[in-house]
Amino acid sequence: MQFIILFTVLVSTYLMVIAKRMPALIRSFRYQSFCLFLATLIIAIREDQLDLYVVAGSLFILKVIFIPQLLYRTIKKIKASEELGLFVNPQLSLLWALGFTYLSWVFSAHLIGSSDAVRVIMLAVAFFVVCAGIFLMIFRMTALAQIVGLLVMENGIFLLASMVSGGMPFFVEIAIFFDVFVSVLIMGFFVYRINKFFTHIDVNKLSRLKG
Amino acid sequence: MLIFFILGIPLFLASACLLIRRQKLLGILNCLGYLAVLCLSVILFKQIASSGLPKSFLGFVCLDTLSVFFIFVIAVVVFASALYSIGYINRDIQKGIITKQKARIYYLLFNLFCFSMFFVPAVNNLGLLWVAIEMTTLVSAFLVGFYNTKESVEAAWKYIIICSVGIIFALLGTVLFSYAFSISGLSKSLNWSDMIPVAHILDKNILKIAFIFILVGYGTKAGLAPMHTWLPDAHSQAVAPISALLSGVLLKTAIYAILRFGIIIIKGVGFAYFAHLMIILGVISLIISSGFILVQKDLKRLLAYSSIEHIGIISIGFGLGTPLACAGALLHVFNHAVTKSLMFFGAGNIVSVYRKHNMNAIVGVIKALPFTGIIMLLGLFALTGFPPFSIFFSEMMIIIAAFGKGAYSIAALLLLFLAVIFGAFIHHFGKMLFGNLPKGMIKIGEPLTGKLAFFFLSLLICLTVAASVFIKGDWVWMVQKLFLV
Numbered sequence: 001m002q003f004i005i006l007f008t009v010l011v012s013t014y015l016m017v018i019a020k021r022m023p024a025l026i027r028s029f030r031y032q033s034f035c036l037f038l039a040t041l042i043i044a045i046r047e048d049q050l051d052l053y054v055v056a057g058s059l060f061i062l063k064v065i066f067i068p069q070l071l072y073r074t075i076k077k078i079k080a081s082e083e084l085g086l087f088v089n090p091q092l093s094l095l096w097a098l099g100f101t102y103l104s105w106v107f108s109a110h111l112i113g114s115s116d117a118v119r120v121i122m123l124a125v126a127f128f129v130v131c132a133g134i135f136l137m138i139f140r141m142t143a144l145a146q147i148v149g150l151l152v153m154e155n156g157i158f159l160l161a162s163m164v165s166g167g168m169p170f171f172v173e174i175a176i177f178f179d180v181f182v183s184v185l186i187m188g189f190f191v192y193r194i195n196k197f198f199t200h201i202d203v204n205k206l207s208r209l210k211g
Numbered sequence: 212m213l214i215f216f217i218l219g220i221p222l223f224l225a226s227a228c229l230l231i232r233r234q235k236l237l238g239i240l241n242c243l244g245y246l247a248v249l250c251l252s253v254i255l256f257k258q259i260a261s262s263g264l265p266k267s268f269l270g271f272v273c274l275d276t277l278s279v280f281f282i283f284v285i286a287v288v289v290f291a292s293a294l295y296s297i298g299y300i301n302r303d304i305q306k307g308i309i310t311k312q313k314a315r316i317y318y319l320l321f322n323l324f325c326f327s328m329f330f331v332p333a334v335n336n337l338g339l340l341w342v343a344i345e346m347t348t349l350v351s352a353f354l355v356g357f358y359n360t361k362e363s364v365e366a367a368w369k370y371i372i373i374c375s376v377g378i379i380f381a382l383l384g385t386v387l388f389s390y391a392f393s394i395s396g397l398s399k400s401l402n403w404s405d406m407i408p409v410a411h412i413l414d415k416n417i418l419k420i421a422f423i424f425i426l427v428g429y430g431t432k433a434g435l436a437p438m439h440t441w442l443p444d445a446h447s448q449a450v451a452p453i454s455a456l457l458s459g460v461l462l463k464t465a466i467y468a469i470l471r472f473g474i475i476i477i478k479g480v481g482f483a484y485f486a487h488l489m490i491i492l493g494v495i496s497l498i499i500s501s502g503f504i505l506v507q508k509d510l511k512r513l514l515a516y517s518s519i520e521h522i523g524i525i526s527i528g529f530g531l532g533t534p535l536a537c538a539g540a541l542l543h544v545f546n547h548a549v550t551k552s553l554m555f556f557g558a559g560n561i562v563s564v565y566r567k568h569n570m571n572a573i574v575g576v577i578k579a580l581p582f583t584g585i586i587m588l589l590g591l592f593a594l595t596g597f598p599p600f601s602i603f604f605s606e607m608m609i610i611i612a613a614f615g616k617g618a619y620s621i622a623a624l625l626l627l628f629l630a631v632i633f634g635a636f637i638h639h640f641g642k643m644l645f646g647n648l649p650k651g652m653i654k655i656g657e658p659l660t661g662k663l664a665f666f667f668l669s670l671l672i673c674l675t676v677a678a679s680v681f682i683k684g685d686w687v688w689m690v691q692k693l694f695l696v
Contacts, residue, residue, distance in 0.1 A: 111416060111417060111420060112417075130379075130383065133379075134376070137372075137376060143368065146372055150372070150375055150376060150379065153376070153379045154379060154382075157379065157382050157383050157386055160383070160386050160390075161386045161389070168338050168386070168389065168401065169336070169338065169399065169400075169401055171339075172336060172338030172339060172342070172401060175338070175339060175342040176338070176341075176342060176382070178342075179342050179345050179346065179349075182346075182349055183345065183349055183371075183375060186349050186352060186353075186371065187371060187372075187375075190352070190356065190364065190367060190368050190371065193356070193359070193364045194364055194365075194368060197360075197361045197364055198361065203368070203372075206365045206368065206369070208361060208362050208365055209362060209365055209366055209369075209443075209444045209447070209448075
């Protein structure tokens with residue numbers, strides 16, 4: 001079961017890397033978050049801990065329902081183009097992603113020694129998700145895509161924490177959720193402002209401050 | 212117990228902003244509140260430093276000498292900034308740049324920002340430490356974008372995105388630390404007070420990689436080059452009292468976080484690893500900042516790059532790691548916070564009179580603003596490390612420690628770049644401070660509270676000089692206590 005979830009996470013991340021338009025990106029983000037929710041739920045059922053149920057619940061509400069909805073609404077409201085503005089075209093992005101997958105596998109095998117194959121795979125997927133997040137942040141030009149990239153990175157770290165080290169302490173987990181929630185709200189607010197002042201959300205063209 | 216008052220007062224003041232409508236009253240209330248915080252932090256420092264042992268309260272707060280030192284530094288700069296804010300915000304309202312409603316929002320954000328900064332050194336849990344530092348970014352992003360111009364919104368966006376990404380790496384590092392802790396078969400915990408005693412049995416490989424993530428993450432927030440790109444934008448666009456807070460103490464909270472993990476790393480992996488990374492980043496920061504300082508045209512950006520330089524010096528100081536060097540670095544944390552706040556306040560006065568950031572367009576400051584001009588002239592010498600001022604002593608301590616340790620190349624690099632930066636500063640400020648008034652400019656005075664803030668900071672600079680001359684032994688003793696917990 002765990003492997004199926006990990007595989008789905010991997011696939012949804014690939015979908016994000018090759019997405020050309022904003023709605024597709026958000027949809028794949030939703031799939032990915034849902035997988036994380038399932039993974040947490042399974043651990044919660046297995047260990048029968050109330051804390052983990054709460055974490056899974058808040059993950060579902062926040063990342064599967066609320067944040068994607070907020071992003072969809074923002075796209076509609078600012079009426080900006082839905083194109084992501086690719087620096088790197090989808091085919092090349094896919095190659096990059098494959099490279100990242102391999103590298104994160106090598107890295108995690110190096111980190112914990114290849115004796116423990118299950119752990120290595122988990123770690124590799126988590127690192128890959130983080131790398132994909134960085135990739136999205138660097139090679140996509142709109143401000144909204146950068147927000148999604150940040151969220152993807154955060155998802156990767158959540159995966160790492162829950163699968164590898166058995167999760168962070170409960171209240172830290174909740175505090176981090178709260179933090180993510182607030183940061184998305186604030187970034188959304190600034191996207192509105194950028195759109196208002198510059199009439200676009202292409203961060204590549206934000207170049208008034210230099211030197 | 213005192214720590215809860217220190218954390219409570221900013222929250223209380225923040226809620227007062229929702230209730231009280233008159234912004235002048237709010238400003239004064241702010242000042243009194245932070246004066247109380249300053250006094251409390253001094254008492255707390257005495258208590259903790261004299262016992263020397265970490266003291267924990269209610270599980271999530273744990274204080275040792277390092278944390279109370281940083282709380283003290285934050286309290287000093289926050290008080291000065293609250294004092295300066297009264298006059299600055301008043302003037303902005305009179306000029307019609309902001310409304311009274313917005314002034315209330317300013318005070319609300321100011322207090323929340325201060326609360327999150329005080330929270331950083333107080334928490335024991337490394338996960339909550341991360342949350343607190345991310346909180347400082349989120350709150351201060353509004354203060355960077357406060358004036359709602361194209362430039363300030365752009366700066367705020369870059370600030371929030373670069374710092375969030377940076378800090379995500381720090382979270383990754385924190386998770387790896389907790390992983391190292393969990394596979395060693397100990398009970399799950401993220402408290403630094405639990406990690407330090409067992410650091411030597413943790414997996415060295417994982418700790419090493421985790422620390423690189425931590426350094427990249429919190430280093431972004433601290434403004435260490437090459438992750439510094441958000442810093443000049445944010446510092447130059449923020450409201451002047453906030454620029455002082457950003458540069459004076461926000462960067463230091465990130466340094467505090469690095470040190471917290473650093474202590475674990477030193478115990479777990481060994482000192483050389485920590486030292487190399489810190490020194491490399493410090494030297495890169497020095498090189499990059501000195502280049503940008505030489506060619507800078509914008510006054511506030513110049514000061515921002517100078518912050519990167521000083522953070523580099525601090526990081527080299529901790530990297531050298533002898534007691535004298537660490538004492539110098541800690542002293543430098545304080546000196547830089549005080550001096551740089553002074554300079555940013557001065558820059559705030561200049562910019563609000565000349566309405567320009569460009570240094571070529573600013574001439575004759577001493578004639579237009581005699582008080583600010585003279586203070587800036589003194590501050591300039593203090594900031595670049597001229598002998599009678601406090602920064603000279605802390606820089607000297609670091610350089611002497613480098614020679615003492617045999618790290619001649621590092622000492623030489625430090626001296627070289629300090630000389631370059633000194634020259635550049637004299638060049639830029641000489642043109643700006645002296646000369647005749649531009650046409651159509653009339654001589655205007657500064658508000659009283661602004662002057663008080665300057666006096667307070669100058670007094671501290673002088674006091675530190677006295678302190679570094681007379682109780683040098685005590686500093687080294689304090690540092691030994693810090694790192695031998």
